[in-house]
Every structure is written in C-alpha cells, then in structure tokens.
Amino acid sequence: MGMRRLVLALGFMATLGVQPAAADEASRQRLATEVIALMDVSETIMQMFDTLSPMIASQAAGEMHLTASEEARLGELLAEEFRTATPDLMASVAQAYAANISEQNLVEIRDFLQSPAGQAMTASQGQVQSELEEAGQNIGMQVASRALGRFAAERQAGGGAGKH
DSSP states (O other): OOHHHHHHHHHHHHHHOOOOOSOOHHHHHHHHHHHHHHTTHHHHHHHHHHHHHHHHHHHHHHHHTOOHHHHHHHHHHHHHHHHHHHHHHHHHHHHHHHHHSOHHHHHHHHHHHHSHHHHHHHHHHHHHHHHHHHHHHHHHHHHHHHHHHHHHHHHHTTSOTTOO
C-alpha cells in the first residue's frame, strides 16, 4: 500500500462525483468518513508515513551531519509526529471527499465497498500495490539502463550528451 493507492482512490472518487448542490454537509462528511474507513485509507497513510520517516531522517542526517543514533532518533520522532498528525489528515481527506462527491455517490461508493466485490477489491489492494510497485521498479531500472546507455554513447561520440 502506498501513496499511489491514495492518489488513485482520490482521483477515482473525484471522477464519480458531481458538485453537490446544497445537500446536507454533515451527512456527506459522515458518509465520506465511512468511505475512507472502508478503503483503509488511514492504514495506507500510516504505512506511507512509516516509509517516509526513515527516508526524511536519512536526508536530514546527511545535511545536519547526524550520527547513526541521532538519525535513528529523528526517524522515531518523525514517525511519532506523523502518527499524531494522521487524524487531522484523515479529517482533511474526508472533507475533500464530502466537498467534491455528491451524497448519492458517496452512498453508492459506501455500498459498493461494503459489498462482497468491494471487500474483495479492498482486500486485494495490498497485493496489487506490491505488484504495481515491483512492475514500476522493473520498468524504472530498464528505462534508466537504456537512458544511461544512450547518454554514454552520445558522450563517447564526441560530447553530444547534453545536446539534442
């Protein structure tokens, strides 16, 4: 699971909705909160934060010349702060859904996510995400290899690299 899942879900949901007129905002907010809970968005966000914390700490360690133990501690603090911020982020996600998806569409999305097909889709997201990440990494390595080969060939041919 990752940020890509969240972004795709937000995009998918936004395409389903029409701008709600004057529908009951509290009801839309409640429905949006149900939808994101059914989609396991908080778990995805927490996993994303768990991944980001050591990455941010590592980058900061290089810039701040931290020791390994200081870097580890910074990573722990970042993880704690991200987890503390998760409820606020979840409220913002729910608000975004409520503001951009009609009440009727939120009901239909919720009902789908509660159906056997919706539950199967949600249950499979972890495996699908892993496979997509692996495919993306494989393609990324292939693209990088080809681009580096072309660059090296242009460079060797007389300084053509950097010119197009």
